Amino acid sequence: MQSGFRANDSSQTALTALIDKWLKANDDGDLIGAVFLDLAKAFDLLNHELLIQKLNKYKFAYTLLRWLTSYMDDRYQK
Known part of the structure; x- marks a missing residue:
């Protein structure tokens, strides 16, 4: 939402x-x-791959992980 x-x-x-x-x-x-995310300040500091690995470890849905991976791919906060 x-x-x-x-x-x-x-x-x-x-x-x-x-x-x-x-x-x-x-x-x-x-x-x-x-899950509430506000990545505005930390987006570039966050290791995107590590985040996906951690979420996968905690059994987050595959579709969510795919969406997040796609969303964060080649994206930077300015």
Whole structure:
């Protein structure tokens, strides 16, 4: 779920939507998890390959790892 740089969205709107989804998932007995990333300051300092290895070690979904790898490929923060 992305709310940054979208018209009429704010962090409050995003948080409200997430809490609603979490409460519904909890009521349904589903597992709830979240990852929040703000790479703006640390992006160039982060070893992208090491991050993917660590996430893989902790059994993150292959599709997420593929997406992150693609996203971080040849990308730099300026």
